[in-house]
Amino acid sequence: MGNVNIKDLAHALGLSTSTVSRAFRGNSDINPKTKERILAQAKEMNYLPNHYASNLRDQRSHTIAVIVPELANNFFSQAINGIEKIAQKNGYHILIYRTGDDFEKEVSFINALHNGRAEGIIMSVSGESQNHSYLKTLKAKGIKLVFFDRVYDDIPASKVITNDYESSFLATKHLIEAGCKRLAYLVINKKLSIGKMRMQGYLDALKESSIPFDEELIINCSNEAEENHKILRKVFTNLKPDGVFASVERLAIASYYTCQHLGLSIPDDMKIIGFSSLEIAPLLNPSLTTVTQPAYEMGIKAATLLFDSLKSPEPAHDFETLVLESKIIQRKSTS
Amino acid sequence: MGNVNIKDLAHALGLSTSTVSRAFRGNSDINPKTKERILAQAKEMNYLPNHYASNLRDQRSHTIAVIVPELANNFFSQAINGIEKIAQKNGYHILIYRTGDDFEKEVSFINALHNGRAEGIIMSVSGESQNHSYLKTLKAKGIKLVFFDRVYDDIPASKVITNDYESSFLATKHLIEAGCKRLAYLVINKKLSIGKMRMQGYLDALKESSIPFDEELIINCSNEAEENHKILRKVFTNLKPDGVFASVERLAIASYYTCQHLGLSIPDDMKIIGFSSLEIAPLLNPSLTTVTQPAYEMGIKAATLLFDSLKSPEPAHDFETLVLESKIIQRKSTS
DNA sequence: TTGTATGCGTTATCAT
């Protein structure tokens, strides 16, 4: 495939490879004129220092990895935007991995990343209830790890999260103040740390308002739209809740569809609030009251933490946990 | 950082590095028992073949790059999902780059990718009106290129697009049949190939219906929500169109906001149709009539084309252009 | 089946 290397270039110029190499590095001593000549010839011959050779030499890949459950999701795509911005600023490249909430995949991605491909990893996790020892070997390899949004509490690492407990408490209170008596809590996976914190906020708000807790109203949903439909149709019909707190965006959406299907009016028959990063929540019918996380900013912060630790001397004992604030934005679905 | 290499492992086992190496390659002759021993010890010592060394050896990065204008966008994130699926199936990693519609960035990403980091590139472009010669040197490096959705007509490469002209023609006809007389066409960048095809469909549909073409009603918008607001407020107030064809999703959304702001009723005062991959178009107020591209499938196809060409022997002269069909889904915004 | 030796392309060290 006729690739040009530093030797070809040196030969073409009648110089040594070391001199040519110097032209591409910032610091080294080199005659400006020689450098100019080299750069010109390089352009001519379409030469660029080989990434793999360079990185083998100095053991830096200038690459970070991002592992998320989902890409086609407003929260994660906005967060990745933030990560991307910081990475670009630092001249780093981004590898993207999507787990689809499959823990096996998460493990296999992490294992594959032990080979030096990436200097650091930013991850939102999918296996709260699992064994996390597969993450421990990263440290030995000098690979830095930062969690965001969905984290493992038992793994020491920097973390960027939101005040899930508090905003869930407030969201539930909001439904109660709007007049709801039977509040359903919709969750994808009860065991995820996110799910737990959010549920605790819900539970405590009920208790504070002396609303009896009904276990039946904790609804375990899925990642499949069709299945959620089926579940919610049954729940809305049989258990007749008058308020829904969706712990993730897609469950709020599913609730809308189900209400539409069953002819239930929002907010008259059913009030809905949900975690969501949907930019067009105001345009829904009716507009959706949301708990909105600062997704983009979380990406910025997570990446910033990672690069800080990448720049600092090797060991990292002092892990930071950044807690950003979600906002409850009241709209017509609860009014 | 105490990294283990093949030598350490070989030493620990009393074997040669070549034998150890063989344990990690699929094909080579090696005693199954020896292999087992090696793998066990490798696990013990947390050894994995160094990615950069391997790839320097055999000149394959097992990595592809994806360059898109935007990540937090339903169309692109769904397309990337498709790409991701195929890449995973092939054991490849994905580098992601976001141009933000900045042509300079596109060029600089491409230039950086000449160094062997990726074996192939899947791109949706941002600089139709620019000089594209910076792409020509990829071929000499053996780096394969596939375009999707937004393509450069003057660059020979495989392409995955949708029937933009036809669906725009039909979308415009749909507005006309719904009774619109003054149809605005909203576009971000007139010069993009996508924009051109879509506009031509609009123009021809007007002509076929003997509706006079009013240059004023071709509205050049921006990527900024605020600016679009300003533009649309002015247009809707002064030019009083009764129908809007949004060539990209965000302009349909902006139109909704502007109508809301101006107190215009959709569809009574203004009918709206737009290209969109929004999953919740049915939930908008009113539900949005869309031209929906098969985003996920486009990603699948683009990646498949790329891997086909990666697997085939070096030269690639026979470029394919795949045209997938968009669907017009009629909802209340035009009824 | 295993070991030895060489080269992938680059860059830092040392010498000139």
Next chain:
DNA sequence: ATGATAACGCATACAA
């Protein structure tokens, strides 16, 4: 300011 050389970690051709 420039050149020769060794080493980064691995995988293959070849030898045993």
